[in-house]
Amino acid sequence: MTFTVSIQNPYSETTVKELLEEHFLIPRKIRHFLRTKKHVRVNHELINWQSPVELGDTVELTFDEEDYPTKEIPFGEAQLVDCLYQDEHIIIVNKPEGMKTHGNEPTEIALLNHVSAFVEQTCYVVHRLDMETSGAVLFAKNPFILPILNRLLENKKIKRQYWALVQGHFSDKKLTYRQAIGRHRHDRRKRVVDRRKGQKAVTHVQVLKAFGTTSLINCQLDTGRTHQIRVHLSHDDHPILGDPLYHTKSKGRLMLHAHELSFTHPLTLETVRVSAKSKTFEDCLAIASKHSQMN
Structure with a gap:
């Protein structure tokens, strides 16, 4: 190639x-x-x-085949991919809630497999979203660009914006969570705030709208710890609605959506900015708004 x-x-x-x-x-x-x-x-x-x-x-x-040997993975279903942007090197897609970004086993079919089928070649995960979270996800289309994108991510040059519908109201319109996050000692699925042994985690929050008992907020990440937004918000008594791990009393889909992804393309130097929509997220948000007006 x-x-x-x-x-x-x-x-x-x-x-x-x-x-x-x-x-x-x-x-x-x-x-x-x-x-x-x-x-x-x-x-x-x-x-x-x-x-x-x-x-x-x-x-x-x-590059010859021996330079970057092809990594074979099973292809998924191309028609399931909602492509937001692509060029020779990268592709950004809109992940639906309830789908894994990548499988845990070689034969498990996830978004990565569907994206690979869509572009008709093996792709590579740059960052991931939790299975319950919807929104924009970036993939590398070849192993040449992958380490370049990984460095952008490490250097906080890839900006990720999330919408979340959370329990309760905030006293300030803007705030930043900086609590370190580590593994839960008794539940391997969960993460917790761990100031002594946890990894650095920074989440910036802006309140967009307050409803009756809930708030719509925008979150921007400086770091990408597992469940970072979910842990920070639940720790502050503002769990995300529909969170099956950190707000078990709430039902419905997890109300967390990666609505925007932006960065400077490392090869073309063009600004890449995509917006992702989610009908289920917007429908749930409309219900919350209507319910607050009725009360």
Whole structure:
């Protein structure tokens, strides 16, 4: 497979070697194959490994099967995929509630399998949503782009916005939760606030609307801990409606939806921003609004 990248970011005094190693994060073994097989061209010409790469240059990378062996997974059903955006390297889809992002076993069919069937090639998970959560999910379409996207995620360059309908009202319109999150000692499915042994977790909250006994809020994540939003809100006595783990008295779907995903494309430098809709979330929200007006 051959990828062509137009250099639109003026990397300062960057060589071909530095570009592949520090910016594209290509593993050392594969960089060795690219060099010995002469599979790197700049502006359609073979180059020296120490040649400079400048703004406007076109870099061509050719990978063989042994460079990135194909990871075979069973294909799911392409018609189940609600595609929000895709290009040569990435695809963003709208996950319905009740579907896993990826399976726990090799033969288990989940969203990843459906997405792979949709693009007719094996895809790779960049980040995940809980099975009960709906909304925008990002996948890599090839192993070349995967580590680049992973670094964006680690550096908080991929912004994720969530809507949640929670129990109760807030005294402030904006607040930030910073409690560390760790594993529950007795229930492996759950997470808890654990200030001593937990991992750093930051959730920014903005109140959008207050209903009778509930509130619609927007959450933005700086970190991506398991059940992060659910744990922070339940710990503050504002559990999400429909949460089967942290608000067991509430029924219906989990009222958490990843409505927006945005980042700067690492290769084209274009701003990618997608919005995801959920009919079930909006229907439940309408019921909450109507119920509050009746009371």
